[in-house]
Amino acid sequence: MVAVTGGRVPTRSDASARDDRSPERDTRPPTEAVVVSVVAGAVAVGAALIAAPLAGAVVGLGVAVIAVGTTLLASERVLLWGAGIGVVGLAAAGYTGAPPEPLLVVAVALAVAWDAADHGLSLGRHVGRGAGARRNVAVHAGSAALVGVVAVGVVYLVYALAAGGQPVTALALLLLGAIALASAFK
Template sequence: MTGVDRSPTRTSGRIAVLAGAAAAVALATGSLPSLALGGPGVTVLAVGVRRGEHSFVSVGGFGLFLAALLAGVAGAPVPTTLVGAALAVLAWDAGTGAIELGEQVGRNAATRSAELAHVSGTVTVAAVAGGLAYGTYAATAGGRPVTALVLLTFAAVALASGLRLMPVSDGES
């Protein structure tokens, strides 16, 4: 008898790596120096998803988020910075979700619809947080990168907090 493969799920794992790569590319278009943090962040995140290591996924996600902060400080356009930060949080959330779901029900369980529903929720929360951050920035700051950085950090913390409140479902009732 063979055991259940407790590796990270494929769907969320792929979404995590794609979102991380998209974050790095988006941020590099606004600030090339951010690639120095974003590139390694994607690599570490991908290794973490492959190995099922929460710490690697967290370090990779943090590297991507630091790349967003660097892009903001370097004067990248605020929308680019917000999109990059949202993608970084999506990459981290999908990566940790892939690991947790794989540990709970196994890699080969029918979880695709639950994973896509979770990612949809993450994108919705990210869009609302990013929209609020951008709206506040546009209404109050105009062109102050430091204000954008503070609002970006606040939005990311709110997003991460909201995502931890969302349960990961195994797709069964």
């Protein structure tokens, strides 16, 4: 004998309660989000390997952690660790004196990989795999990639025009000025 109030049939007051972790639903992230994340991660690893092999390995580790965190562990914390390792790899590539162009690609691809993975996890919790989410994932990943491309375009343009022969410190000061300006508008 099972008290059904705890089983399939909830009481009326439970009906509106959030059942985001219901056992009957497939709460894994939608396949599309996982695919986008893995592809972006592969791009990041490829670009990092071109820039600096050792740093590429570190970025590869970060991307692997993100992939595991999406598919197996379903944990945002693990995703953050993966992204952190990727950023460390990025810094390491900078340390070895890699040219800035592949590093920009790594940065955007890493951001998209983490973003798609994290978005996929929240989608999995809200609607689950099996509910249609293709359009949602496409729009989200598309805008993240677009923002990255625009940012890279602006940054690289400023670098190419303004920083010819300027020391790096000047670049950083320029960036800080931009941040101060942006937050003042905010």
